Amino acid sequence: xxxxxxxxxxxxxxxxxxxxxxxxxxxxxxxxxxxxxxxxxxxxxxxxxxxxxxxxxxxxxxxxxxxxxxxxxxxxxxxxxxxxxxxxxxxxxxxxxxxxxxxxxxxxxxxxxxxxxxxxxxxxxxxxxxxxxxxxxxxxxxxxxxxxxxxxxxxxxxxxxxxxxxxxxxxxxxxxxxxxxxxxxxxxxxxx
Numbered sequence: 001x002x003x004x005x006x007x008x009x010x011x012x013x014x015x016x017x018x019x020x021x022x023x024x025x026x027x028x029x030x031x032x033x034x035x036x037x038x039x040x041x042x043x044x045x046x047x048x049x050x051x052x053x054x055x056x057x058x059x060x061x062x063x064x065x066x067x068x069x070x071x072x073x074x075x076x077x078x079x080x081x082x083x084x085x086x087x088x089x090x091x092x093x094x095x096x097x098x099x100x101x102x103x104x105x106x107x108x109x110x111x112x113x114x115x116x117x118x119x120x121x122x123x124x125x126x127x128x129x130x131x132x133x134x135x136x137x138x139x140x141x142x143x144x145x146x147x148x149x150x151x152x153x154x155x156x157x158x159x160x161x162x163x164x165x166x167x168x169x170x171x172x173x174x175x176x177x178x179x180x181x182x183x184x185x186x187x188x189x190x191x192x
Contacts, residue, residue: 026180
Protein backbone atom coordinates (compact mmCIF):
# COMPACT_ATOMS: atom_id res chain seq x y z
CA UNK A 1 0.00 0.00 0.00
CA UNK A 2 2.75 2.45 -0.85
CA UNK A 3 6.25 2.84 -2.22
CA UNK A 4 8.59 -0.13 -2.05
CA UNK A 5 10.58 0.06 1.16
CA UNK A 6 8.22 2.58 2.78
CA UNK A 7 6.96 1.88 6.28
CA UNK A 8 3.22 1.57 5.84
CA UNK A 9 2.40 -1.51 7.91
CA UNK A 10 -0.01 0.39 10.23
CA UNK A 11 -2.08 1.45 7.21
CA UNK A 12 -2.13 -2.08 5.82
CA UNK A 13 -3.10 -3.55 9.18
CA UNK A 14 -5.74 -1.01 10.25
CA UNK A 15 -7.16 0.89 7.28
CA UNK A 16 -9.95 -1.52 6.36
CA UNK A 17 -10.75 -2.65 9.92
CA UNK A 18 -10.06 0.11 12.47
CA UNK A 19 -13.10 2.21 13.55
CA UNK A 20 -11.14 5.42 12.96
CA UNK A 21 -11.35 4.73 9.20
CA UNK A 22 -15.05 3.78 8.95
CA UNK A 23 -15.90 7.02 7.14
CA UNK A 24 -13.00 6.73 4.71
CA UNK A 25 -13.21 5.36 1.16
CA UNK A 26 -12.45 1.69 0.61
CA UNK A 27 -9.18 1.26 -1.32
CA UNK A 28 -6.89 -1.62 -2.21
CA UNK A 29 -9.65 -3.79 -3.69
CA UNK A 30 -9.76 -5.40 -7.10
CA UNK A 31 -12.37 -4.57 -9.69
CA UNK A 32 -14.00 -7.95 -9.00
CA UNK A 33 -14.20 -7.21 -5.26
CA UNK A 34 -15.83 -3.85 -5.96
CA UNK A 35 -18.35 -5.50 -8.31
CA UNK A 36 -19.06 -8.22 -5.72
CA UNK A 37 -19.73 -5.57 -3.07
CA UNK A 38 -22.27 -3.85 -5.34
CA UNK A 39 -24.09 -7.18 -5.85
CA UNK A 40 -23.94 -7.89 -2.10
CA UNK A 41 -25.39 -4.43 -1.36
CA UNK A 42 -28.30 -5.03 -3.75
CA UNK A 43 -29.06 -8.34 -2.00
CA UNK A 44 -28.90 -6.78 1.49
CA UNK A 45 -31.29 -3.95 0.54
CA UNK A 46 -33.74 -6.51 -0.87
CA UNK A 47 -33.47 -8.64 2.28
CA UNK A 48 -33.98 -5.61 4.53
CA UNK A 49 -37.06 -4.49 2.54
CA UNK A 50 -38.60 -7.97 2.75
CA UNK A 51 -37.84 -8.37 6.46
CA UNK A 52 -39.34 -4.95 7.24
CA UNK A 53 -42.27 -5.30 4.84
CA UNK A 54 -41.06 -2.32 2.79
CA UNK A 55 -40.93 -3.95 -0.64
CA UNK A 56 -43.76 -1.68 -1.80
CA UNK A 57 -41.45 1.31 -1.14
CA UNK A 58 -38.77 0.02 -3.55
CA UNK A 59 -38.80 0.62 -7.31
CA UNK A 60 -39.75 -2.38 -9.44
CA UNK A 61 -36.09 -2.81 -10.36
CA UNK A 62 -32.93 -1.57 -8.69
CA UNK A 63 -29.34 -2.68 -8.83
CA UNK A 64 -26.17 -1.29 -7.28
CA UNK A 65 -23.20 -1.29 -9.63
CA UNK A 66 -20.08 0.66 -10.51
CA UNK A 67 -20.57 3.84 -12.58
CA UNK A 68 -20.07 3.90 -16.33
CA UNK A 69 -17.63 6.33 -17.91
CA UNK A 70 -20.57 8.41 -19.14
CA UNK A 71 -22.04 8.62 -15.61
CA UNK A 72 -18.69 9.65 -14.15
CA UNK A 73 -18.25 12.35 -16.80
CA UNK A 74 -21.75 13.66 -16.06
CA UNK A 75 -20.88 13.99 -12.33
CA UNK A 76 -17.46 15.46 -13.15
CA UNK A 77 -18.83 18.05 -15.62
CA UNK A 78 -20.25 20.08 -12.73
CA UNK A 79 -16.78 20.66 -11.25
CA UNK A 80 -14.47 20.33 -14.27
CA UNK A 81 -13.95 24.07 -14.71
CA UNK A 82 -13.54 24.96 -11.03
CA UNK A 83 -10.10 26.13 -9.89
CA UNK A 84 -8.14 23.89 -7.52
CA UNK A 85 -8.19 26.56 -4.82
CA UNK A 86 -11.32 28.31 -3.60
CA UNK A 87 -11.27 31.94 -4.63
CA UNK A 88 -13.65 34.90 -4.55
CA UNK A 89 -16.59 32.63 -5.48
CA UNK A 90 -16.39 30.91 -2.08
CA UNK A 91 -17.20 31.92 1.46
CA UNK A 92 -14.51 34.12 2.97
CA UNK A 93 -13.54 31.46 5.55
CA UNK A 94 -12.77 28.96 2.74
CA UNK A 95 -10.88 31.23 0.32
CA UNK A 96 -7.41 29.92 -0.46
CA UNK A 97 -8.23 26.39 0.71
CA UNK A 98 -7.73 23.42 -1.58
CA UNK A 99 -10.89 22.12 -3.23
CA UNK A 100 -9.58 18.54 -3.70
CA UNK A 101 -7.40 15.97 -1.93
CA UNK A 102 -4.69 15.61 -4.56
CA UNK A 103 -0.90 15.87 -4.70
CA UNK A 104 0.09 19.52 -5.12
CA UNK A 105 3.50 18.85 -6.65
CA UNK A 106 5.76 15.78 -7.04
CA UNK A 107 7.27 16.11 -3.54
CA UNK A 108 4.34 17.60 -1.64
CA UNK A 109 1.35 15.54 -0.50
CA UNK A 110 0.14 17.94 2.21
CA UNK A 111 0.52 21.50 0.98
CA UNK A 112 1.78 24.13 3.37
CA UNK A 113 0.46 25.05 6.78
CA UNK A 114 -2.65 27.20 7.15
CA UNK A 115 -5.43 27.58 4.62
CA UNK A 116 -3.35 26.16 1.76
CA UNK A 117 -3.08 22.77 3.47
CA UNK A 118 -5.28 20.11 1.89
CA UNK A 119 -5.67 18.38 5.30
CA UNK A 120 -4.78 14.83 4.21
CA UNK A 121 -1.56 13.01 3.49
CA UNK A 122 -3.38 9.99 2.08
CA UNK A 123 -7.14 9.47 1.94
CA UNK A 124 -9.56 11.75 3.80
CA UNK A 125 -13.06 10.94 5.12
CA UNK A 126 -15.55 10.39 2.29
CA UNK A 127 -17.47 13.57 3.12
CA UNK A 128 -14.42 15.86 3.10
CA UNK A 129 -13.97 18.91 0.89
CA UNK A 130 -17.01 19.97 -1.16
CA UNK A 131 -19.64 18.06 -3.17
CA UNK A 132 -20.63 18.86 -6.74
CA UNK A 133 -23.98 20.57 -7.44
CA UNK A 134 -25.77 17.20 -7.27
CA UNK A 135 -24.36 16.40 -3.82
CA UNK A 136 -21.72 13.89 -4.98
CA UNK A 137 -18.61 14.13 -2.82
CA UNK A 138 -15.01 13.73 -4.01
CA UNK A 139 -15.74 13.18 -7.67
CA UNK A 140 -12.24 14.61 -8.11
CA UNK A 141 -9.60 13.84 -5.53
CA UNK A 142 -9.30 11.53 -2.52
CA UNK A 143 -9.33 8.22 -4.44
CA UNK A 144 -9.47 7.14 -8.06
CA UNK A 145 -12.55 5.02 -8.78
CA UNK A 146 -13.21 1.75 -10.55
CA UNK A 147 -15.54 2.01 -13.53
CA UNK A 148 -18.00 -0.48 -14.95
CA UNK A 149 -15.72 -1.14 -17.94
CA UNK A 150 -13.22 -3.93 -17.37
CA UNK A 151 -10.06 -2.94 -15.44
CA UNK A 152 -10.50 0.82 -15.83
CA UNK A 153 -10.50 3.53 -13.21
CA UNK A 154 -10.83 7.29 -13.35
CA UNK A 155 -10.63 10.44 -11.25
CA UNK A 156 -7.87 11.98 -9.24
CA UNK A 157 -6.71 10.32 -6.07
CA UNK A 158 -4.63 11.55 -3.15
CA UNK A 159 -1.46 10.59 -5.06
CA UNK A 160 -2.53 12.15 -8.39
CA UNK A 161 -0.84 15.45 -9.31
CA UNK A 162 -3.31 18.34 -9.01
CA UNK A 163 -2.90 19.46 -12.62
CA UNK A 164 -3.61 16.01 -14.13
CA UNK A 165 -6.54 15.44 -16.46
CA UNK A 166 -8.65 13.23 -14.19
CA UNK A 167 -11.35 12.65 -16.82
CA UNK A 168 -9.21 10.16 -18.76
CA UNK A 169 -9.76 6.47 -17.88
CA UNK A 170 -6.67 4.51 -16.82
CA UNK A 171 -5.99 0.76 -16.86
CA UNK A 172 -5.11 -1.35 -13.80
CA UNK A 173 -4.85 -5.13 -13.44
CA UNK A 174 -4.32 -5.26 -9.67
CA UNK A 175 -5.04 -3.18 -6.58
CA UNK A 176 -3.83 0.21 -5.43
CA UNK A 177 -3.97 2.26 -2.24
CA UNK A 178 -5.18 5.14 -4.42
CA UNK A 179 -8.02 3.27 -6.21
CA UNK A 180 -11.39 2.67 -4.59
CA UNK A 181 -14.99 2.64 -5.77
CA UNK A 182 -18.44 4.11 -5.37
CA UNK A 183 -21.76 2.44 -6.02
CA UNK A 184 -24.44 3.91 -8.23
CA UNK A 185 -27.99 2.64 -8.03
CA UNK A 186 -29.72 1.89 -11.30
CA UNK A 187 -33.53 2.10 -10.85
CA UNK A 188 -36.60 1.54 -12.98
CA UNK A 189 -40.30 1.63 -12.25
CA UNK A 190 -40.68 -1.35 -14.56
CA UNK A 191 -39.20 -4.75 -13.93
CA UNK A 192 -36.30 -5.50 -16.28
